[in-house]
Amino acid sequence: MHSYSVRNFRDGDEREIVGLFNEVYKEYAGFVPRTIEYWRWCCLERPDVKPDGIFLAFDEKKLCGYLVAGSSGNIWEFCVADGEVAGVLLAEALSYLEKVGVSSVNVNIPQDSSVAETLAKAGFGKVPAETMFITTLNPQVLISTLASSRKEELINKKINDEFGVQLHDAPHSVETEFSVKIRGETVEVVEGFPSKPSVVIALSFVDFLSVLFGFSNAGRLFLVGKMKVKPLWKLSVVLKFLSTFCFRRSWFFPLSDFG
Amino acid sequence: MGESFICRTIQKKDDETVRGLVESTFSRFLSGNFWDWKYLRNPSFDRSFVAVAENDGKIVGCNHWLLRKFKLSDSVVVDGVLAADIVVNPEYRKRGVGRTLMNFSRSHHERKKLVLMYMFANPELRKHFHTPIGGYIPAPSGTAMYTKILNWNKVKRNVAVFNEKVNLGEFKDKLAKVDLTVAFRVRDAPPLCLHVNSEGVESDASDEQADVTISSDMATFSKIKSEKIGTWKLVELVLTGKLKFKGKLRKMLTAYKNMWVFREILSGKIT
Numbered sequence: 299m300h301s302y303s304v305r306n307f308r309d310g311d312e313r314e315i316v317g318l319f320n321e322v323y324k325e326y327a328g329f330v331p332r333t334i335e336y337w338r339w340c341c342l343e344r345p346d347v348k349p350d351g352i353f354l355a356f357d358e359k360k361l362c363g364y365l366v367a368g369s370s371g372n373i374w375e376f377c378v379a380d381g382e383v384a385g386v387l388l389a390e391a392l393s394y395l396e397k398v399g400v401s402s403v404n405v406n407i408p409q410d411s412s413v414a415e416t417l418a419k420a421g422f423g424k425v426p427a428e429t430m431f432i433t434t435l436n437p438q439v440l441i442s443t444l445a446s447s448r449k450e451e452l453i454n455k456k457i458n459d460e461f462g463v464q465l466h467d468a469p470h471s472v473e474t475e476f477s478v479k480i481r482g483e484t485v486e487v488v489e490g491f492p493s494k495p496s497v498v499i500a501l502s503f504v505d506f507l508s509v510l511f512g513f514s515n516a517g518r519l520f521l522v523g524k525m526k527v528k529p530l531w532k533l534s535v536v537l538k539f540l541s542t543f544c545f546r547r548s549w550f551f552p553l554s555d556f557g
Numbered sequence: 558m559g560e561s562f563i564c565r566t567i568q569k570k571d572d573e574t575v576r577g578l579v580e581s582t583f584s585r586f587l588s589g590n591f592w593d594w595k596y597l598r599n600p601s602f603d604r605s606f607v608a609v610a611e612n613d614g615k616i617v618g619c620n621h622w623l624l625r626k627f628k629l630s631d632s633v634v635v636d637g638v639l640a641a642d643i644v645v646n647p648e649y650r651k652r653g654v655g656r657t658l659m660n661f662s663r664s665h666h667e668r669k670k671l672v673l674m675y676m677f678a679n680p681e682l683r684k685h686f687h688t689p690i691g692g693y694i695p696a697p698s699g700t701a702m703y704t705k706i707l708n709w710n711k712v713k714r715n716v717a718v719f720n721e722k723v724n725l726g727e728f729k730d731k732l733a734k735v736d737l738t739v740a741f742r743v744r745d746a747p748p749l750c751l752h753v754n755s756e757g758v759e760s761d762a763s764d765e766q767a768d769v770t771i772s773s774d775m776a777t778f779s780k781i782k783s784e785k786i787g788t789w790k791l792v793e794l795v796l797t798g799k800l801k802f803k804g805k806l807r808k809m810l811t812a813y814k815n816m817w818v819f820r821e822i823l824s825g826k827i828t
Contacts, residue, residue: 327628339598339599401712404704406703408701409698414701423744423774424701424702424776425704425779427700430696431675431676431678431693431695433694434672439672444630446633471664472692504692549700
């Protein structure tokens with residue numbers, strides 16, 4: 299069992315805090331390296347946060363966890379390098395929050411985090427999490443952006459087709475027809491329906507997005523008639539194509555990022 | 558015949574009106590100079606990402622967005638926006654202001670070549686408003702949310718508000734024949750016991766006098782205090798042992814019939 303030293307925030311701690319945040323959350327979808335300026339705004343300058351509600355835990359001189367608690371009862375950030383230090387920080391935060399008269403405490407953590415055990419031990423109960431909803435302004439740009447990071451997969455899958463994509467029930471001003479031409483690792487996305495596509499895929503905008511973000515299964519959409527493929531024998535190529543661009547990481551944002 | 562609302566980008570002279578509109582709508586959840594902090598002092602704040610809707614020169618709605626960068630893979634980062642506060646003056650709701658603002662903002666974001674838009678929203682509102690208008694889908698969640706109740710002070714404040722309404726004659730008929738004490742035992746939370754009668758609610762009732770005891774864990778408690786839970790869901794929770802009722806059947810039925818009182822008191826930002 300480690301012995302950690304815990305103290306409140308002091309000016310100058312920002313660099314280490316941001317460094318730890320960037321290390322702990324780098325694998326989650328949507329993560330973009332934090333800056334000191336952003337952290338100061340979203341935590342330190344938040345109307346319900348005072349420096350004595352920010353706790354830092356050190357293993358000797360190395361920062362191994364921090365917690366930002368607000369008088370609204372929200373733990374805006376709870377970032378730890380391991381589960382053991384979480385209990386130490388949580389005990390300090392709960393004592394602070396009781397002192398400032400909070401009725402209930404809310405905290406969110408990544409689903410696979412070892413902190414869950416610490417929270418359960420401290421009497422926290424799991425409640426439904428805020429749901430994140432996402433959409434795209436431009437499906438074509440999204441596809442071509444994702445393609446640039448899936449080159450190896452494209453080569454392995456040996457796709458050599460021109461897909462004509464038709465989206466129905468699309469939101470205001472979204473281009474509903476475009477073509478995706480794949481030759482080896484090269485992907486070309488062009489607005490408008492192609493003159494001679496080798497495969498045509500027709501589905502709703504929302505279903506298309508659900509497949510891309512890994513929320514729906516393309517095969518199931520086809521079976522229930524929500525996705526149409528022409529010619530039918532190219533179905534396996536379509537499934538291969540969609541799975542290549544499917545987004546696989548799950549999303550996590552600390553409460554401080556909810557806006 | 559639909560009304561016409563003009564949408565435009567916020568200007569400095571609109572700050573006070575917009576601040577007032579947002580803070581009056583969210584005053585239950587927020588305090589302090591929330592709007593100034595969230596927008597004016599935000600390092601990535603850009604006025605062009607706040608839209609206002611006008612009717613005869615009066616601002617009747619606003620829609621705020623925050624610029625964010627998104628990492629889609631180890632090497633790919635795209636520009637996106639987080640949908641923040643969208644507010645419509647209560648007198649102008651259900652008249653298409655929200656839809657007009659959303660479409661205006663969407664066109665603006667497209668011109669700025671943004672790729673993604675995201676938000677954290679009430680799932681019901683998403684289903685009836687955000688998906689039909691903006692094509693939003695739920696993102697695969699990697700988030701777990703936890704709550705701990707330290708005390709019932711907020712509930713006591715809600716009880717005081719409820720009793721004020723009762724004193725003004727509200728709920729008179731509904732409460733006329735009620736005389737019931739319900740104890741709530743939420744795992745790891747302090748005990749709560751509410752006595753309801755025609756005069757209102759008492760929050761310091763003794764546990765020993767409880768006609769009905771309702772026991773659950775935090776997750777189930779959070780569900781039962783929600784308006785959205787129906788009878789069948791409630792039955793399911795009882796059958797799966799997640800929700801336990803103890804007391805005489807007649808009293809339990811009275812508690813069920815008067816669940817609205819407990820929802821009125823326990824709902825909102827209590828937990």
